[in-house]
Amino acid sequence: xxxxxxxxxxxxxxxxxxxxxxxxxxxxxxxxxxxxxxxxxxxxxxxxxxxxxxxxxxxxxxxxxxxxxxxxxxxxxxxxxxxxxxxxxxxxxxxxxxxxxxxxxxxxxxxxxxxxxxxxxxxxxxxxxxxxxxxxxxxxxxxxxxxxxxxxxxxxxxxxxxxxxxxxxxxxxxxxxxxxxxxxxxxxxxxxxxxxxxxxx
Numbered sequence: 640x641x642x643x644x645x646x647x648x649x650x651x652x653x654x655x656x657x658x659x660x661x662x663x664x665x666x667x668x669x670x671x672x673x674x675x676x677x678x679x680x681x682x683x684x685x686x687x688x689x690x691x692x693x694x695x696x697x698x699x700x701x702x703x704x705x706x707x708x709x710x711x712x713x714x715x716x717x718x719x720x721x722x723x724x725x726x727x728x729x730x731x732x733x734x735x736x737x738x739x740x741x742x743x744x745x746x747x748x749x750x751x752x753x754x755x756x757x758x759x760x761x762x763x764x765x766x767x768x769x770x771x772x773x774x775x776x777x778x779x780x781x782x783x784x785x786x787x788x789x790x791x792x793x794x795x796x797x798x799x800x801x802x803x804x805x806x807x808x809x810x811x812x813x814x815x816x817x818x819x820x821x822x823x824x825x826x827x828x829x830x831x832x833x834x835x836x837x838x839x840x
Contacts, residue, residue: 647715648823656705657824660740663698664802667691671795692751693762700826701742718818732804739798743791750787755780 649657670691676682717726735761751760752770760768777783 641793649714650708650712652708652827653705653712653714654824656701656708658735658826660698660701660705663694663701664740664750664798667698668795668799670694671770675792689761689764692747692760692768695744695747696760696762696768698740702737702744706741715823716819718812718816720818729808732801732808736798736801736805739794739801743794743798746787746791746794748790749774750784753777753780753783753787755784 672686673679674687674691679687719790721729749771752774757775760770762768774780774783793827809821812818813822
């Protein structure tokens with residue numbers, strides 16, 4: 640697999656970041672639904688919250704890296720046969736996904752920082768993570784935390800809808816249209832009928 644972009648393939652770094660973020664999102668959604676909808680014992684719920692915070696902040700760091708990488712590495716173009724309206728819809732959906740994947744961890748971080756309980760964040764029980772400035776000293780922390788929690792919750796449901804749209808579009812391209820859209824982001828999977836791409840660059 641090439642470490643630089645080809646006309647039809649993402650770079651190795653972009654592919655690794657994409658799938659690490661995808662795994663993080665799945666973990667966050669599972670933990671989030673268990674925390675808010677499941678009947679967990681208090682200690683288990685607390686542990687889930689700590690894992691949710693750790694993975695959320697990890698996704699934030701990975702997303703920042705991905706945005707920086709994207710700024711300096713142009714992705715492969717969309718299929719030439721894709722209609723203009725569909726291209727614009729795909730670009731808008733990707734932009735919305737990027738925005739949510741940056742905004743939701745930030746909102747979660749702000750929510751923890753504004754919590755009246757002032758519980759410290761320690762990533763994976765090892766790395767201390769600071770609160771955002773200003774928020775811990777607010778006089779009306781409970782109100783701010785409640786508003787942020789509402790934004791975080793609705794944002795998560797919007798993210799689920801966008802992810803379903805994203806996965807559905809990728810499967811449509813792969814199974815119905817049979818183009819290279821999904822293949823160009825799959826790790827270590829050669830294009831059908833071709834040899835794997837190999838590059839030392």
